[in-house]
Amino acid sequence: xxxxxxxxxxxxxxxxxxxxxxxxxxxxxxxxxxxxxxxxxxxxxxxxxxxxxxxxxxxxxxxxxxxxxxxx
Amino acid sequence: xxxxxxxxxxxxxxxxxxxxxxxxxxxxxxxxxxxxxxxxxxxxxxxxxxxxxxxxxxxxxxxxxxxxxxxxxxxxxxxxxxxxxxxxxxxxxxxxxxxxxxxxxxxxxxxxxxxxxxxxxxxxxxxxxxxxxxxxxxxxxxxxxxxxxxxxxxxxxxxxxxxxxxxxxxxxxxxxxxxxxxxxxxxxxxxxxxxxxxxxxxxxxxxxxxxxxxxxxxxxxxxxxxxxxxxxxxxxxxxxxxxxxxxxxxxxxxxxxxxxxxxxxxxxxxxxxxxxxxxxxxxxxxxxxxxxxxxxxxxxxxxxxxxxxxxxxxxxxxxxxxxxxxxxxxxxxxxxxxxxxxxxxxxxx
Numbered sequence: 001x002x003x004x005x006x007x008x009x010x011x012x013x014x015x016x017x018x019x020x021x022x023x024x025x026x027x028x029x030x031x032x033x034x035x036x037x038x039x040x041x042x043x044x045x046x047x048x049x050x051x052x053x054x055x056x057x058x059x060x061x062x063x064x065x066x067x068x069x070x071x072x
Numbered sequence: 073x074x075x076x077x078x079x080x081x082x083x084x085x086x087x088x089x090x091x092x093x094x095x096x097x098x099x100x101x102x103x104x105x106x107x108x109x110x111x112x113x114x115x116x117x118x119x120x121x122x123x124x125x126x127x128x129x130x131x132x133x134x135x136x137x138x139x140x141x142x143x144x145x146x147x148x149x150x151x152x153x154x155x156x157x158x159x160x161x162x163x164x165x166x167x168x169x170x171x172x173x174x175x176x177x178x179x180x181x182x183x184x185x186x187x188x189x190x191x192x193x194x195x196x197x198x199x200x201x202x203x204x205x206x207x208x209x210x211x212x213x214x215x216x217x218x219x220x221x222x223x224x225x226x227x228x229x230x231x232x233x234x235x236x237x238x239x240x241x242x243x244x245x246x247x248x249x250x251x252x253x254x255x256x257x258x259x260x261x262x263x264x265x266x267x268x269x270x271x272x273x274x275x276x277x278x279x280x281x282x283x284x285x286x287x288x289x290x291x292x293x294x295x296x297x298x299x300x301x302x303x304x305x306x307x308x309x310x311x312x313x314x315x316x317x318x319x320x321x322x323x324x325x326x327x328x329x330x331x332x333x334x335x336x337x338x339x340x341x342x343x344x345x346x347x348x349x350x351x352x353x354x355x356x357x358x359x360x361x362x363x364x365x366x367x368x369x370x371x372x373x374x375x376x377x378x379x380x381x382x383x384x385x386x387x388x389x390x391x392x393x394x395x396x397x398x399x400x401x402x403x404x405x406x407x408x409x410x411x412x413x414x415x416x417x418x419x420x421x
Binding site: 037043072 | 226233251311315316319420
């Protein structure tokens with residue numbers, strides 16, 4: 001049975017379980033990512049950087065974290 | 073010379089038949105000037121596509137020479153170029169010339185700093201990204217936004233990569249999405265994670281298609297253009313498109329801060345005379361030495377060792393000392409371009 005205190009989301013294709021009420025900023029922190037080098041797409045829409053601290057991740061959200069590719 | 077005056081004979085027939093271009097589009101292509109930043113894997117493929125498409129002028133900039141490890145993915149070079157260590161732009165110009173056609177190719181075997189970018193970029197219609205490092209891309213982004221010149225970001229590593237066209241005044245710039253470059257050593261590079269030609273070809277093809285549209289389309293075609301960030305993975309057979317929007321709080325296209333352009337003007341590599349060493353200035357972001365230590369081993373660096381706040385390793389013919397602030401000493405060369413090439417290859421920013 002799923003825990004009512006958690007939400008289940010997908011991050012870059014992988015399933016993740018987070019505490020209910022977790023924000024995008026908290027997800028990045030938990031993943032150890034530097035926020036200024038990552039773009040965040042949620043449910044196929046780019047989440048503006050200014051909303052990350054408030055945006056709460058919801059059950060079933062599909063998150064893509066994008067970092068620049070450096071090679072060429 | 074005749075072919076340049078002749079309004080597109082047989083050679084461009086199939087391209088002219090393509091409704092997106094037509095005679096008018098082909099005429100615009102023939103008058104366009106394009107700055108090709110980097111002329112290796114992506115840059116070489118891009119140069120080939122644009123040369124074949126008949127753009128007016130291609131300015132190629134790359135500071136490096138051809139090496140044997142380039143050949144599986146850098147399509148303009150051959151074994152002679154590699155064994156003679158021919159400058160990449162010269163080798164590219166030679167191969168492109170064999171294809172004939174009206175395009176004027178101007179090679180520049182130099183390191184692209186802010187001054188050279190200003191000299192070569194001020195009168196171009198488009199800048200194409202074929203570079204292997206983020207520092208140059210942030211420099212190009214600042215320049216392109218300031219001078220309102222479109223540029224097309226492309227990056228490739230492993231089996232995939234991504235593309236984003238930046239049309240100043242029409243959609244976001246690179247820093248709307250990624251305000252700061254990742255610290256040196258924190259991203260995989262082609263020297264650490266490898267790369268395969270199909271990934272290069274896919275990314276270069278997408279950049280080239282967008283380039284032909286930006287250069288060849290009429291006003292309406294350009295206005296209807298919707299910028300997006302597109303990721304491609306040729307191993308998994310997947311693509312992903314992200315619609316992107318301008319961010320009003322962007323430091324570059326929002327606030328008009330061009331710090332990469334301005335700091336680059338101040339921070340030049342210095343040759344330490346009599347020491348056969350080049351010093352490269354501190355990076356905008358501090359490197360992650362611990363992550364780097366592990367990655368460098370895999371990248372083929374020799375005897376990687378940590379000495380307190382320093383990281384030392386052997387790279388190609390040189391010995392590199394990296395400081396915590398990103399400053400580096402490259403021993404074994406007095407060529408700033410060579411030192412910068414080694415730094416970017418192993419540290420990737």
